[in-house]
Amino acid sequence: MRLVILDEYNLASEWAAKYIRNRIVQFMPGPDNFFTLGLPTGSTPLGCYKKLIEYHTSGDLCFKYVKTFNMDEYVGLPRDHPESYHSYMWNNFFKHIDIDPANVHILDGNAPDLQKECEAFEQKIAEAGGIDLFVGGIGPDGHIAFNEPGSSLVSRTRVKTLAKDTIVANARFFGNDMSKVPTMTLTVGVGTVMDAREVMILITGAHKAFALYKAIEEGVNHMWTVSAFQQHPRTIFVCDEDATLELRVKTVKYFKGLMHVHNKLVDPLHSMKDYTN
């Protein structure tokens, strides 16, 4: 496991974006060689998406040969509802880049048969050759995607009922009207993310500090589903100082001491411009 600690949110977002950029560019994607990217929603990755859009605008990064799979979507929420994850992805990322809509995959929470929709999603991931890099965020209760506390650590894509905490936390997006908050979602399973060749998890803010502690300093535990990634061979946690508040001084010092090594992952920064010829 790698733990990358940056001073603040913007730097953490930029580091993550640089890492994604380097991975895609060095992969040299092409018509017969798509890079497959797993994507999260929520407030944490916004800064990272902004940076990726900048790289695209400057011509350094291109998504023509990238396939994306999103982690989750609400059940029963109209697709064009401003809080749907379709809307989120369109407004915060897809409309700004050159990705082919045929290469974008987001679970359909309005599908007539939700179970089938989930199976089909797994099938599509398999057909795409698995996911090269799954980017994720976590909730304060340590959930990854919508794998709420208690989810099986080998779970696959499925319908999931939200925990009360999550519904209450989401109420602010729905006019503080609990009756309007979706209570069910479709989500990739912990096992689905574990299958990715590489996983990067963004954790920022003091309110996620306890979750980060549970994720990396305690044992693997299905009550903190993100802790499962201790057993993934290639996981990077990217966090800001605030998120480390619950960690041991020893842990923080050790990983900060490794920053010069980790920074080699994003420096030098590669560009598609270097590969066009």
Next chain:
Amino acid sequence: MWGRLPAHSLSGMEQRSPGSAGPCRPQPAVECRRVQNPPKIAIPRPQRRLYPPCCFRGFVTVLGTMPSNKSVSDAPITQFMNCRILKEQELQSEDLWVREGTILNPEKLFFDEKGYADTQIDCQGSIIAPGFIDVQINGGYGIDFSLATDDVKGGVSLVAKKILAHGVTSFCPTLVTSPPHIYHKVLPGISVQNGGAEGAGVLGVHLEGPFISREKKGAHPEQCLRSFQAGGFQDLLDTYGSLDNVALVTLAPEMPRSQEVIRELVRRGVTVSLGHSVSDLSQAEEAVQQGATFITHLFNAMLPFHHRDPGIVGLLTSDQLPPGRSVYYGMIADGIHTNPAALRIAHRAHPTGLVLVTDAIPAMGLPPGKHTLGQQVIEIQGLNAYVAGTKTLCGSIATMDMCVRHFLQASGCTVEAALEAASLHPAQLLGVSDRKGTLHYGSDADRGDIIVLGVGNQCDSVSLEV
């Protein structure tokens, strides 16, 4: 029926097809065309640089119906990029997507149809706004809508084509007070029609008079004035002949039986405007309660504002209007017919009701010099049209883009507000804001006309620079 943006009108904008230039979507042009010597005109407030009107950079008539879901259409899609579009009272940095004359919801296109643009146009920071709507225009380019010529249709078409260059994509040809036989001959020749690359659309005729006040007749011929005292609405019908293509009627509310006439006009879907009148405020309020919604060229041809009886002007802040209703008012913002201070008073009192009109006379669009119009010889000097050999003004010759620019400058309002005064407000007035005057997409507000306003150092575009 719509006009695809013709390629030749896009000089200066980059057209390209995705995938045609390397692995990435081409990036916004780094090298912008620079104009060697940008034209400059004297503007009193240098912080708001305005360039002279030449022509609009492009025109797309946007008509048709937005497919709601899972549509299959092979028609090519154009994406205007790197532009600011006027939406929900603000200029948003968003792309505009158009297919078959319809403004597309790109999110639906992306997720439902997995579709993308066939052509991308780099607008280089231009503003894209709904086309202007002129609800009061008496003619232009030598054409007088109030003349019963043998080719009324041709005259309207000519003006419709020419005003496109000034950003007007819909208009109401306006007839001043005329004898009945003129109405009977002219009105059947002007029909409501959609616009396109061939010309601005006609939203219906504006009949200004003859049921107006003798004291405030302005330039209307006195011998043609009429009343509906004897027969009420039937008198009006007999005078006009038919109301089939009529959108707007200006009348004086103090005339006997005006209330029943207003009621009947509104019932038939005709917008009623108050003007050329000596009405006091209570009479005007009564007219609004009967359904009148517009004031014809505020301040002009009505009683001057008096603090104990503000007259028609008082409607702007009246508390006697039916709930939820608001009054719109026309403003000739050519810098000549309304003093800028008066313009500001009206705008600040009631900003959402302001409708820019040109009230242009047939001399609008003619080059400087002497012209014969009907029985009159007139002389155009700069922005003024005089009766030849005198200093008597004979009407407005300002184009709509000039009015927008002057209003922006004189009122100190935002660019958004200035553009909406010439697009959204007239569309709301005429009840067509579901398809005109906005850039909305979706099921009920998906059609409209769009114009592209250049910004910056580009001399071949109308510029509104903030």
